[in-house]
Amino acid sequence: MGDELNSEDIKFCKNLIIERIMWLFDHSYFYQVSDGIVSAIETLPYLFKFFSDETDELVKLLVFLLFNTMDITLSYKKRELLGLHFYGINEFIATIIKNHLWNYSPEISNKILFEYVEWQPKFKSIMGQLIKENFNRPKYKNIYSEAIQRFSKDYGEDFMNTDLKNYFNISNLDLFSMNTIFQAIPDNTNNKIHLKFIKEILLIFSKTIFDNEHDYRDSGQKKYELRSNFLRKLASFILNQPKKEKIKEFLRPFIDNFKITRETKDLFDAFISLENKIESYDNFWEVWNIFYDKIEECSDLNNHYSNEIIQLYLLDWSYWEDNFDWDNWYLLKERESTFFYNISKNIGNNKTVLISIVKFLNKVGRKYNNNGIVWINNIINENSNLRSEKFEKKEISYLEEYCERYIKLNNRDIYKNSKTKEQIVCILDFLVEKESNVAYSLREQLS
Known part of the structure; x- marks a missing residue:
């Protein structure tokens, strides 16, 4: 931008950006999609480069915006690019800081x-x-703007004069505020203050985030939105770990506080969803190996929630692409064949394991077609309980599909090799x- 515009042009653009953002502080402001607020917010980090003499005012503005939890609407493409499903202005600002401001100035970012x-x-209390x-007043009133005014009146003299310590004091923060800070920290940070903070909040979140409390609310935000955004950030932080x-150190709290609930499957979903985009092979399988023992516990429990977790763990995911070269998928190498072999030997007593492995072989894991015959035999031969289990028609069809393809690809070997x-x-x-x-028809063909 500096190479194309002169100083007056840049100042003009800055004034337009600030003017639009100041709408948020107007008592009558009501957010509307495409009103320019989102675009104006996105440009804020770039202003530091051209207006270094206004750094304090820009920092103050960004802190005020981090206080704002008003929901905003982003396109699906932008949400996926930024890595969150649900957005308040605070989370949007946090992501902008992470993606753009840290590279320009870690000092300014930490100050914020x-x-x-x-x-x-203190702002939350106000x-x-x-x-x-304002409970009985018109709903369209912008209470945030009034809160900023009261905050400035009560704390204006001390605000922006915080002593920078060697730690974040999170004792008075709620989960939503902790998550906002987490979203603002770069995934590859080696800052000791950041890492100490992250370890502290991972312990806290591991004890609360997986409870069955769908209606939990705080400051107008639902807990499922918090959980979704936190888990996406956690997956990004772990999979991008240098x-x-x-x-294992970072995930230890989630191992120690592991719960078999509907919410826990979201953890594995977050890792698979992100891995499908960023291709972090070593870190992904490190995560999977860390959770192996907990998956064995799920297999023993054998209920609806535990089975959903097993399905995802075995890469039985609903959103894999249909038109993809799965035969050359980077995530599956020779050593993963051993991983699935061990699964078949250790937790094959659970019907979900059998079905998920078969679905895996039918799609993303079809490069293991010949290895899979051993896995399925292990499960069937070593777990007699499966013979009395009731299988749904769809589950039978998955096994039929595998057998048809295996016979087609290995027809000659079947007749030459008795094993x-x-x-x-x-x-x-x-x-x-299983009727x-x-x-029956395939068996007759081979007799």
């Missing part, structure tokens, strides 16, 4: 966060008071017991 940590609880005072050996034939017939016998006409 220290001011936010110090003053957010907002709470104003919400009570030191793989540190991953190969024995393995596929074992699966067909199992399916015939599969397809399996």
